[in-house]
Amino acid sequence: MTEVVRKHADLAADGTVLTGRPTSTSAMPSLVLRLLRHAQIQDGARILIVGTGSGYPAALAAHRFGAELITSIDISTYLTDAAAGRLDALGLRPTLLIGDGTGPLPGSYDRIVSMTGVRPIPTSWLTALRPGARLVTKIAATPLILCAVKNTDGRAYGQIAWDRGIFTAADTPSQNPREAVPAVTEDTSGEEGMSRFPVARIRPFSDLAVMLELAAPGVRHQYEEHADGRHTIRMSHPDGSWARATACADEPSPVVQGGPRRLWDLWDEVRHDWLLRGSMPAYGAQAVIESNGAVQLSRGTWRCIVQ
Incomplete structure (x- = not known):
């Protein structure tokens, strides 16, 4: 920068x-x-x-x-x-x-x-x-x-x-001023669940990171490795949604999430969709820019609106 x-x-x-x-x-x-x-x-x-x-x-x-x-x-x-x-x-x-x-x-x-x-x-x-x-x-x-x-x-x-x-x-x-993305604390008052996928770093250049950005723009994610071998991912969004998961290696991940949306559930959906398709559908997608600036993307049966 x-x-x-x-x-x-x-x-x-x-x-x-x-x-x-x-x-x-x-x-x-x-x-x-x-x-x-x-x-x-x-x-x-x-x-x-x-x-x-x-x-x-x-x-x-x-x-x-x-x-x-x-x-x-x-x-x-x-x-x-x-x-x-x-x-x-x-x-x-x-x-x-x-x-x-x-x-x-x-x-x-x-x-x-x-x-x-x-x-x-x-x-x-x-x-x-x-x-x-x-x-x-x-x-x-x-x-x-x-x-x-x-x-x-x-x-x-x-x-x-x-x-x-x-x-x-x-x-x-x-444009409207950007909303601050709140940090994820150790709040335990959210909804508890279990992810079938392991905790993994959400890299900014990965296909999965792109798919998450298209599905929920503005998600902030933090990754931490602990001395005992555990990994933690924290996610948050300007709308107040948040999620946190900690696990070792490829173990299923206990998840806590709260706010208006379930960010970890969305993250799991993105990973599931990517595994089924075997690739990132936005690459090579057809695009239509509407008069209001929204972009309709399509490739095969995949559809996405960027707005």
Whole structure:
């Protein structure tokens, strides 16, 4: 990460350690290239890059297609000014805007490529895309890359690709402030049960983690290994749902969970579904972006709505 709660690393004093929510990260160059390639950009296309960041995506696009065709927008004044300086030193002067990239956008574009994760798709992007124009973005907190072309009916149709890089949700004033995810305590007042699956780490890049994020976005999970060989998973969600399980090796897991939803039951359903299918159904899924920004995903009999 390069910025925490809008405090950039460039401006931090030596030895300073900031804690809190990351508000800007530096994308892997390979991921930036992959997103641009998925955009299938043709000469003469007008391109909007959402998330200026260091200026690297705008530099690549401006060098290849011409700076006069490139617009990039970022909510951070500091990032935009710093990027402008770097680009100018290279003799590249694309249009750099300061503002909410998920809010109303100036002009219309043949390509929109987002360097930040979103969920759902901002309706302003669909408005700014010309019919036949192409959108490429990451679905927030997943490795899923959404590639879609706008139709004359106002919707966009495409497919899901993927890359291991994950973008967290865009931090913008046009969205509701994020709810804090409560930590899971040792509360024993919840509903007790037993999981037939062992306690296992929920890794952010695993197929199972992606399926859980699609089923219940925003779940926070913590994993702990104990000296006696036990493993503990704690899960919590902004709606107040929580779950905790502790077990050794591949033993069935005693579970305690509470709140409006049973997160561990949902986690077990995700694992059961994955075992039956043998793969993550979202990879390669067909995608339809509705006019309200919701994304309908489908692959065979599998269906999911991202909103």
